[in-house]
Amino acid sequence: EAQVTQNPRYLITVTGKKLTVTCSQNMNHEYMSWYRQDPGLGLRQIYYSMNVEVTDKGDVPEGYKVSRKEKRNFPLILESPSPNQTSLYFCASSSPRRLAKNIQYFGAGTRLSVL
Amino acid sequence: DAKTTQPTSMDCAEGRAANLPCNHSTISGNEYVYWYRQIHSQGPQYIIHGLKNNETNEMASLIITEDRKSSTLILPHATLRDTAVYYCIADPDGSGNTGKLIFGQGTTLQVKP
Numbered sequence: 001e002a003q004v005t006q007n008p009r010y011l012i013t014v015t016g017k018k019l020t021v022t023c024s025q026n027m028n029h030e031y032m033s034w035y036r037q038d039p040g041l042g043l044r045q046i047y048y049s050m051n052v053e054v055t056d057k058g059d060v061p062e063g064y065k066v067s068r069k070e071k072r073n074f075p076l077i078l079e080s081p082s083p084n085q086t087s088l089y090f091c092a093s094s095s096p097r098r099l100a101k102n103i104q105y106f107g108a109g110t111r112l113s114v115l
Numbered sequence: 116d117a118k119t120t121q122p123t124s125m126d127c128a129e130g131r132a133a134n135l136p137c138n139h140s141t142i143s144g145n146e147y148v149y150w151y152r153q154i155h156s157q158g159p160q161y162i163i164h165g166l167k168n169n170e171t172n173e174m175a176s177l178i179i180t181e182d183r184k185s186s187t188l189i190l191p192h193a194t195l196r197d198t199a200v201y202y203c204i205a206d207p208d209g210s211g212n213t214g215k216l217i218f219g220q221g222t223t224l225q226v227k228p
Contacts, residue, residue: 043159103161
C-alpha cells in the first residue's frame with residue numbers, strides 16, 4: 001500500500017531537548033516536504049527536498065533542520081525545541097514525473113507539544 | 116499562484132450531492148486546480164484535479180467553467196464520513212519544484228443525517 005509514515009504520532013517534550021520526527025515513503029517519490037498546521041494559520045511549508053541531498057527552506061524554516069540521505073526518508077529535526085513549535089506536523093511526498101506535479105500524499109501527522 | 120476563494124462553511128444532507136464552489140478568477144493558463152480534503156486533523160487527502168475539462172473519479176467530480184475562473188467539486192452522495200475541510204488550490208505546474216501546496220482556509224463541509 002502506498003503510504004507516508006510519520007513517527008511518533010504524539011510527542012510531549014520540554015524546551016531545549018533535541019528531537020527528531022521521522023518520515024518515510026514507499027512510493028519512490030523524489031519530492032518530500034514538511035508542513036506545520038496551526039489554528040488560524042493553515043498549513044505552512046517548513047522545508048522541502050527535491051531529491052537525495054537536495055533540500056531547501058520553505059516558508060517557516062526557523063528552528064528546524066532536515067536531511068535527505070536516502071530517497072525514502074526525510075526526518076525533521078528540532079535541535080532546541082521551543083513552545084512556539086507546538087503544532088501539528090505533516091510530511092508529504094510527490095513525484096515530478098507526473099503531469100500534474102502536485103498530487104501529494106500526506107502522512108497521518110505528528111502532534112507535538114513543547115513545554 | 117492564483118488566489119482561490121471558498122465559502123467558509125456549508126451543510127449538506129446525508130445522501131444528497133454536495134456542491135463545493137471555488138473562485139480562482141486570476142488563474143493562468145497553465146495552472147491546474149487541485150482539491151484536497153482534511154478530515155479532523157488527519158493528513159490532507161488528494162481528491163481530484165483538472166486543467167480545462169471536467170473530471171470524474173471514484174471520489175468526486177470536478178466541474179471547471181469554460182473561462183476557468185471558477186470550479187465546483189461535487190460529492191454525488193455525501194456521507195457522514197465526508198465531513199471535512201475541503202481545500203481548492205490553483206497551482207502552476209512549475210511549482211512542483213518546491214512541492215509546496217498553498218492551502219487557504221478551505222470550506223468546512225458538515226454532512227448531517
